[in-house]
Amino acid sequence: xxxxxxxxxxxxxxxxxxxxxxxxxxxxxxxxxxxxxxxxxxxxxxxxxxxxxxxxxxxxxxxxxxxxxxxxxxxxxxxxxxxxxxxxxxxxxxxxxxxxxxxxxxxxxxxxxxxxxxxxxxxxxxxxxxxxxxxxxxxxxxxxxxxxxxxxxxxxxxxxxxxxxxxxxxxxxxxxxxxxxxxxxxxxxxxxxxxxxxxxxxxxxxxxxxxxxxxxxxxxxxxxxxxxxxxxxxxxxxxxxxxxxxxxxxxxxxxxxxxxxxxxxxxxxxxxxxxxxxxxxxxxxxxxxxxxxxxxxxxxxxxxxxxxxxxxxxxxxxxxxxxxxxxxxxxxx
Amino acid sequence: xxxxxxxxxxxxxxxxxxxxxxxxxxxxxxxxxxxxxxxxxxxxxxxxxxxxxxxxxxxxxxxxxxxxxxxxxxxxxxxxxxxxxxxxxxxxxxxxxxxxxxxxxxxxxxxxxxxxxxxxxxxxxxxxxxxxxxxxxxxxxxxxxxxxxxxxxxxxxxxxxxxxxxxxxxxxxxxxxxxxxxxxxxxxxxxxxxxxxxxxxxxxxxxxxxxxxxxxxxxxxxxxxxxxxxxxxxxxxxxxxxxxxxxxxxxxxxxxxxxxxxxxxxxxxxxxxxxxxxxxxxxxxxxxxxxxxxxxxxxxxxx
Amino acid sequence: xxxxxxxxxxxxxxxxxxxxxxxxxxxxxxxxxxxxxxxxxxxxxxxxxxxxxxxxxxxxxxxxxxxxxxxxxxxxxxxxxxxxxxxxxxxxxxxxxxxxxxxxxxxxxxxxxxxxxxxxxxxxxxxxxxxxxxxxxxxxxxxxxxxxxxxxxxxxxxxxxxxxxxxxxxxxxxxxxxxxxxxxxxxxxxxxxxxxxxxxxxxxxxxxxxxxxxxxxxxxxxxxxxxxxxxxxxxxxxxxxxxxxxxxxxxxxxxxxxxxxx
Numbered sequence: 001x002x003x004x005x006x007x008x009x010x011x012x013x014x015x016x017x018x019x020x021x022x023x024x025x026x027x028x029x030x031x032x033x034x035x036x037x038x039x040x041x042x043x044x045x046x047x048x049x050x051x052x053x054x055x056x057x058x059x060x061x062x063x064x065x066x067x068x069x070x071x072x073x074x075x076x077x078x079x080x081x082x083x084x085x086x087x088x089x090x091x092x093x094x095x096x097x098x099x100x101x102x103x104x105x106x107x108x109x110x111x112x113x114x115x116x117x118x119x120x121x122x123x124x125x126x127x128x129x130x131x132x133x134x135x136x137x138x139x140x141x142x143x144x145x146x147x148x149x150x151x152x153x154x155x156x157x158x159x160x161x162x163x164x165x166x167x168x169x170x171x172x173x174x175x176x177x178x179x180x181x182x183x184x185x186x187x188x189x190x191x192x193x194x195x196x197x198x199x200x201x202x203x204x205x206x207x208x209x210x211x212x213x214x215x216x217x218x219x220x221x222x223x224x225x226x227x228x229x230x231x232x233x234x235x236x237x238x239x240x241x242x243x244x245x246x247x248x249x250x251x252x253x254x255x256x257x258x259x260x261x262x263x264x265x266x267x268x269x270x271x272x273x274x275x276x277x278x279x280x281x282x283x284x285x286x287x288x289x290x291x292x293x294x295x296x297x298x299x300x301x302x303x304x305x306x307x308x309x310x311x312x313x314x315x316x317x318x319x320x321x322x323x324x325x326x327x328x329x330x331x332x333x
Numbered sequence: 334x335x336x337x338x339x340x341x342x343x344x345x346x347x348x349x350x351x352x353x354x355x356x357x358x359x360x361x362x363x364x365x366x367x368x369x370x371x372x373x374x375x376x377x378x379x380x381x382x383x384x385x386x387x388x389x390x391x392x393x394x395x396x397x398x399x400x401x402x403x404x405x406x407x408x409x410x411x412x413x414x415x416x417x418x419x420x421x422x423x424x425x426x427x428x429x430x431x432x433x434x435x436x437x438x439x440x441x442x443x444x445x446x447x448x449x450x451x452x453x454x455x456x457x458x459x460x461x462x463x464x465x466x467x468x469x470x471x472x473x474x475x476x477x478x479x480x481x482x483x484x485x486x487x488x489x490x491x492x493x494x495x496x497x498x499x500x501x502x503x504x505x506x507x508x509x510x511x512x513x514x515x516x517x518x519x520x521x522x523x524x525x526x527x528x529x530x531x532x533x534x535x536x537x538x539x540x541x542x543x544x545x546x547x548x549x550x551x552x553x554x555x556x557x558x559x560x561x562x563x564x565x566x567x568x569x570x571x572x573x574x575x576x577x578x579x580x581x582x583x584x585x586x587x588x589x590x591x592x593x594x595x596x597x598x599x600x601x602x603x604x605x606x607x608x609x610x611x612x613x614x615x616x617x618x619x620x621x622x623x624x625x626x627x628x629x630x631x632x633x634x635x636x
Numbered sequence: 637x638x639x640x641x642x643x644x645x646x647x648x649x650x651x652x653x654x655x656x657x658x659x660x661x662x663x664x665x666x667x668x669x670x671x672x673x674x675x676x677x678x679x680x681x682x683x684x685x686x687x688x689x690x691x692x693x694x695x696x697x698x699x700x701x702x703x704x705x706x707x708x709x710x711x712x713x714x715x716x717x718x719x720x721x722x723x724x725x726x727x728x729x730x731x732x733x734x735x736x737x738x739x740x741x742x743x744x745x746x747x748x749x750x751x752x753x754x755x756x757x758x759x760x761x762x763x764x765x766x767x768x769x770x771x772x773x774x775x776x777x778x779x780x781x782x783x784x785x786x787x788x789x790x791x792x793x794x795x796x797x798x799x800x801x802x803x804x805x806x807x808x809x810x811x812x813x814x815x816x817x818x819x820x821x822x823x824x825x826x827x828x829x830x831x832x833x834x835x836x837x838x839x840x841x842x843x844x845x846x847x848x849x850x851x852x853x854x855x856x857x858x859x860x861x862x863x864x865x866x867x868x869x870x871x872x873x874x875x876x877x878x879x880x881x882x883x884x885x886x887x888x889x890x891x892x893x894x895x896x897x898x
Contacts, residue, residue, distance in 0.1 A: 013642075014426060068739055151439060153407070167650075174653070227657065294756075303668070
């Protein structure tokens, strides 16, 4: 099995798939970073124009907010959770003031997380699909499946070695995304920002968002959490792509089908609140990061655990189907 | 003692209600070269694919060296090397890498085995070039090499001389024959070039419409010829052929036509003359495999 | 080269990463500690209003929430009180229970930006807790019309008004979805350029009229008119930037708010 997987990874590397993906990634990340920098600079200019030429004094505004909060927390009658929430926000603001950091400045660590938050439903799955789609399909379209399968190796082992190779490359891909989005955005923003505090830990209670048990963690830890979720989602995408590529003999159809599913899923998001069956579709559950950031419209029953369950189920079924079909398929090329 | 290297028993294949292969039986004995012939659409390719595990029979058994493909896939396949309508190799890799990768999938394939196979097919000089730059002939050679690296007992060759020039075809034929003779490897070869098959094979099986319609030994086919006697008494000739030699014949004016073993011709002629028949002409047409093939498959329709 | 170097490297790195990611994944799940799908019994200090409950929740700390732009923020108020605190001071004479103010206004905000602000989860929590929500928005939408002549001005105005109305409707809807019981109040627009540019008065009037139609359709949404209050007192009520109110201006708005609600 090890040498089989070794062979499969060699094939992926020699076909230069990873190079293509890396190029697409770089271009996209650069465009986004530039765009952010541009719009940030614009916001500052706008603000300064609005306040009649007064310079953007983030410190003043932040200090004002801090004072507001201090007053509120001085109130003896506020409930515990509110006090805790106030304390956290004050901690955050104090950090910014002490370290002389403008809280809305774009930083590399903000970017690499935002990139995932925005890209996890479409762009990054696309990269995974490109990687995974022709793993099986190209063997059929190039007809090399014949020499591959007429060996003293049972078919399931061959598919499994491809799956392992896919897992390894997907893991590396997620890492590459993390590193390149951080480095490229640092070039534009000149700020790391990994030690800044950020709030997370939102819960779903009934169908409301509850920020009672939120905690403060450093952006570095936050990045780790977000990218771990991305890794999980990427593996799910890879598994589903494997199934499509086994069912459909050529790569372009496979990619087309998956793109349609990903894009269609985006539209289905709008119906989540009325058409509840949509929440069982894998595409609507791809964005696991929203549970950490808390910025979404909570739907009854859709929590992080729920989405993880749905995604895992889809991947498991996809893998089962892949193996069953691959085992029995008549090769007629 | 069953010395079959390949045994195909009662194999049927149904695809979407259509019976593509019906109850096919044939075998390949140790050390022999079997030709597998059939017109387009006869089920020839499907049968070969079922033997090497690329397709599954609907019913029936296929055994290689006594191992069933269904139950002992790995053991069965480790005795088989094949070229199926090739050559289809990984063109972004070198010929050598292709062989390395494929070799690593079988037990006990060493660098020596690969090098030997490369030498056998005469590709030492270009083996490290990318397959994408190979000519058709070179690719076919690598195709043969990949079938040999794991020292199989049976070679299955489906149209292995696709796209080769006459020189290449000749070389290929020589290699296969020497493999069979020197190394005792059995070969099942399927080709459109019936003349080549006749030169290479010991026996042939002919398939048409999903059925085996004839199994014959080459020397028998060649040994039989069609003879036309132009005589004065055709009916008498016919009855002598039938009664004395158990040979059926047909009459056309003064001509009597029959298929006979060529070595019996003088005996038959003697008998006819002895019976008082005046023989004007004797015409002997040497039979070729192609003749047999075309005759047998003459009435086939496209299904 | 591949077998000996690249492959073991790739294998090792990916396995190490996998361990890291699995750890991070488990941590994410732990951090989220997602709740059950059935609502838990609301405790007395529960900060979540259930949708069916439309009464004021007693025993809560009553909150005043201010949302919107620079006027909501209190830009221009030399005493740094803004509408909220001034209103609170007026109220303190009458009520015993202490109120707290949360201000999530952002100077320069337009109505579209306020819509986004409301969708942010942390702000939702504040919205849910509030008893009175004061909104100041629209001034920047109107102030930033892009035009060259009177024709394009009218067109630009119609477009901006349309967008603003949609946004205001969404804002109202979103707030109500989270907090059906709170009292809402919207601060109307005055024309700070009333002296130099009286032609713009029509626009401001029409803007305010459309706004009040929207607020009127909600059962607990007060419209606080400021146009007349400021019209003849631009000198007294505007701050040196001749755009934002000064402390007197803010006081007048707070008093008007107080008068309407009590």
